[in-house]
Amino acid sequence: MKLSRYIFSCCLLILSIFMIIPSIMAQTPVVYKIPVYKEVEKGLYAFLKRSINEAEEAGAEAIILDINTPGGFVDSAERIASLLDSTSIRTIAYVNSEALSAGAYLALHADEIYMSPSGTIGAAAVIDSSGNTADEKANSAWKAKMINAAELTGKDPIYAQAMADDTVDLPKFRAPVGKLLTLSASEALQVKYSKGTVSSLKELLEATDLAGSKIVETEETFTESLARFITNPIxxxxxxxxxxxxxxxxxxxxxxxxxxxxxxxxxxxxxxxxxxxxxxxxxxxxxxxxxxxxxxxxxxxxxxxxxxxxxxxxxxxxxxxxxxxxxxxxxxxxxxxxxxxxxxxxxxxxxxxxxxxxxIILSDATTTEQGYVSNENRVDLVGRVAVTMTALRPAGTIRVKDERIDAISDGSYVDKDKHVMIIKVEGSRIVVREVLEGEEIK
Structure with missing residues (x-):
């Protein structure tokens, strides 16, 4: 009896543990850390789309974008920014080293920005394929997008504009007229573009009230890495x-x-x-x-x-x-x-x-060089004597032994049944002359 009670108690304890574990795990927030490295291009969009979808399916508390990029392509940056805007998950941009050009644009589309002590953000002018500043039309559209990105999260748009427009005068931040604005970590904090400066992921989690969260780090698959390389506009x-x-x-x-x-x-x-x-x-x-x-x-x-x-x-x-x-x-x-x-x-x-x-094309040719002729050249007939079978006016027919041959006189009329001598053969053209009286016939 005691043994059965003991077994029943153990089963009840095990069942209680299995019931408690899911609730404990459910209370642990999940944070997805997604690297945004190298150039911002088409392949990066595919990787970020997959990662954000995984975070949404897992019910993640937040997404941390670990940004270290020199920039990239405007169209790709715009598509990625749309991804960030459309997700309901809290997005945090951690500028781990630099977020320049298109990278700055992506950081501005996150809900919050934090920076490492050596982090920089800015220098976002549009550059064409030749490495020169793009035309006014492209620059104007890009400046408007940078301003909208800043206003989206309640930031002062003048600094976003200065990152893309060198006509804005901000000498205090080493960006007088003619130079684009690039903010250091302390300057970004000063103008409230950054919410804090942290040296590690642990400090970032503590600063964002996510300490103790389960961190899921996404990585590019081989096919995604290959796609990023292949789809690079260069x-x-x-x-x-x-x-x-x-x-x-x-x-x-x-x-x-x-x-x-x-x-x-x-x-x-x-x-x-x-x-x-x-x-x-x-x-x-x-x-x-x-x-x-x-x-x-x-x-x-x-x-x-x-x-x-x-x-x-x-x-x-x-x-x-x-x-x-x-x-x-x-x-x-x-x-x-x-x-x-x-x-x-x-x-x-x-x-x-x-x-x-x-x-599919006939390329063979019957040339003289290859031994082909359109007619047999009867040079062996030169000097032979024949008899006219018809009058030559000047063309007609002659007979050489038992062979009938078409011939032409050398210009004079030759009557039928006259002896003629073949004096020239040019392909099918055989020229004869009449044998004169008293001339020896061979």
Whole structure:
């Protein structure tokens, strides 16, 4: 009896523990720490989208953006900022080293900003692909976005404007007219852009009343890292150039070799990276395949329309996959230029001919150099004597032994049944003259 009571008590204790554990775990807040490193570009958006979705599904108390970036691309920064604005989870930007340009814009879209002692934030002017300041239209739009980002969280917008506009005069912060504003940790705290300066994640959790939280650190997967590299606007035109040049070289090579393989791999990487980054859908691949089918059809259809249409469809699919029409158009233009230059070099300096067309275009020729003639050249008849079977006026027919031959006189009329001598043979043209009386016939 005592033993059964003991067993029952143990089971009740174990059951109580299992009931208490979930409630204890539920009371422990979960905080997601998401790294925002390197350049702000399209691949980063895909990684942050996945991480924020995971945080929302886990019911996270807060998201800490561990920022250390020199900036990046405006369109990518805007998409990431929309992600931050749309989540209901508390977002904290921790400027661990620097949040410059697009990085500053992302930090301003967080609910709170904290900085490390060596952290800096600012210098957010728009730079074009040549490294120069963008035109007034682009700068004006970007300044408005920076101001709106500051106002969104109740910050004084003058400092956000000064980060993007060098006409704002803030000499107190080493940003007179002509220089963009970059705030140190103490200066950001002074102007209330930062809520505090902390040296570690532990201090940050204590400052934000999240001490004791369970920290979940998200990391990029290999495919996400690869996608970030592939979708970088600097890498995209290089990939497309390798693809176009590789396929052009393959047109001049027998079989399918290294150049063609490199071209196909480059195209596969391009679409793979943009699929992972969430910029392209499977419809772009379908459009690309349709373009390839049109080009193949050109081998069997006359006119060239199918081939031109196929190339246009492929270019459209590539531009569609890139997300940013302007950037992708530039990348495609660079790739086409490389392909054209490569084609000219191969044809002009290496004297190559496109071997791929040999299977569908008749290239054989029956030339004299190869021993072909349109008619048999009967030079063995020169000097032979024949009899005219018809009058030569000046053309007619002669007989050499038992062979009938068309001939032409050297200009004079020759009657039928006269002896003539063959004096010239030029292909099918046989010239004769009449044998005069008393002339010896051989």
């Amino acid at each position: 890498i995209v035109p290089i990939l497309l150039s390798i693809a176009s040049l590789g396929l052009i070289v393959e047109l001049y090579s027998p079989g399918f070799g290294v150049a063609g393989t490199m071209g196909l791999i480059s195209l596969v990487l391009f679409f793979f990276g943009h699929l992972v980054a969430g910029l392209a859908g499977y419809e772009t691949i379908i459009i690309f395949i349709i373009g390839v089918c049109f080009i193949i059809a050109e081998f069997f259809l006359p006119g060239g329309i199918s081939g031109i249409l196929g190339v246009a469809i492929i270019i459209f699919s590539i531009i569609l996959a890139g997300g940013n029409i302007v950037q992708m158009s530039i990348a495609v233009l660079i790739a086409l230029t490389v392909a054209i230059v490569g084609m000219v070099i191969i044809m002009k300096f290496f004297g190559k001919k496109q071997t791929i067309w040999n299977k």
